Amino acid sequence: MQPVLSVRGVGKTYGSGHRALESVDLDIHRGEIFALLGPNGAGKTTLISIICGIVNPSSGTILVDGHDAIRDAREARSRIGLVPQELSMDMFSTVWATVTFSRGLFGKSPDRAYCEQVLRDLSLFDKKDTPVRMLSGGMKRRVLIAKALAHEPQILFLDEPTAGVDVSLRRDMWRLIGSLRERGTTIILTTHYIEEAEEMADRVGVIDKGQLLLVEQKDALMKKLGKREMHVTLAEPLDAIPAELADWQLTLEDEGHGLLYRFDAQAERTGIPSLLRRMSDLGIGFTDLDTSKSSLEDIFVDLVERR
Numbered sequence: 001m002q003p004v005l006s007v008r009g010v011g012k013t014y015g016s017g018h019r020a021l022e023s024v025d026l027d028i029h030r031g032e033i034f035a036l037l038g039p040n041g042a043g044k045t046t047l048i049s050i051i052c053g054i055v056n057p058s059s060g061t062i063l064v065d066g067h068d069a070i071r072d073a074r075e076a077r078s079r080i081g082l083v084p085q086e087l088s089m090d091m092f093s094t095v096w097a098t099v100t101f102s103r104g105l106f107g108k109s110p111d112r113a114y115c116e117q118v119l120r121d122l123s124l125f126d127k128k129d130t131p132v133r134m135l136s137g138g139m140k141r142r143v144l145i146a147k148a149l150a151h152e153p154q155i156l157f158l159d160e161p162t163a164g165v166d167v168s169l170r171r172d173m174w175r176l177i178g179s180l181r182e183r184g185t186t187i188i189l190t191t192h193y194i195e196e197a198e199e200m201a202d203r204v205g206v207i208d209k210g211q212l213l214l215v216e217q218k219d220a221l222m223k224k225l226g227k228r229e230m231h232v233t234l235a236e237p238l239d240a241i242p243a244e245l246a247d248w249q250l251t252l253e254d255e256g257h258g259l260l261y262r263f264d265a266q267a268e269r270t271g272i273p274s275l276l277r278r279m280s281d282l283g284i285g286f287t288d289l290d291t292s293k294s295s296l297e298d299i300f301v302d303l304v305e306r307r
Helices: 042-052 073-078 095-105 112-121 135-150 167-182 194-200 217-223 245-249 272-281 297-304
Strands: 005-013 017-027 033-037 060-066 078-083 154-161 186-192 203-208 212-215 227-234 250-255 258-263 286-293
Touching: 005 042, 017 042, 017 060, 017 212, 017 250, 033 042, 042 060, 042 154, 042 186, 060 073, 073 078, 078 135, 078 297, 095 112, 095 135, 112 135, 112 167, 135 154, 135 167, 167 186, 167 194, 203 217, 212 217, 245 272, 258 272
Parallel strands: 033 186, 033 203, 078 154, 154 186
Antiparallel strands: 005 017, 005 060, 203 212, 227 258, 227 286, 250 258
């Protein structure tokens, strides 16, 4: 099946010589939620800005639902909704005027029922006649989302959508994203709240210093790169880890009251049974065992630090 968004060899070098993007290749499938993760300055916003026609690429091609984003920019852009990090609206217009104007800007005929539903979904309908400047920061963020959805885009970009917003908006927005995805909208987001990506995304891309390090199904990534940890609560504290336990590369924690063992859950042998037997042979007792798996954040931090 043809991807709804295809990026090939897209790079960006500014006049100063700074290379913000290094030949990015990326395909986004129709109807998926794709999370693009990376530290500040990694190139996330630059890539989104190029796809949305805000920044010109230095190289490469972009197809949006089959339309060339450079040669057929208007058709390509009409299929995209963008919620930027910065608040960029006419602060003296009402909420209703802002949303309906954005719809008309992309050549869509008026549809009062659709615009009303978008505002209701974002808990904005009772503010529809209020000037944007009189709204709280969280409400202004909701208006940005409504504005991006006004022309019924096939692809919705969310650039750090929940940074600095209240818990209520975050909950409302993810509920809306779930409903949009059910309707077939493709959603691409960047976020610092990695737990949101872990919960919502189908696939994850990690970008750093302008290079796309990997693109992977979220579940497959966590299986392939995720590690598990076993925390052992000791019956008696240890001053140091005995030399006889060196093979397991343990870490002493909690002021000697616990041991941490990291292992690969996918390996044929985890080393746990032999570790517990050796501890028993040495007379090291324990009162509790607890295992946990790496989160997407652990994997992300590890990838970037290794780079």
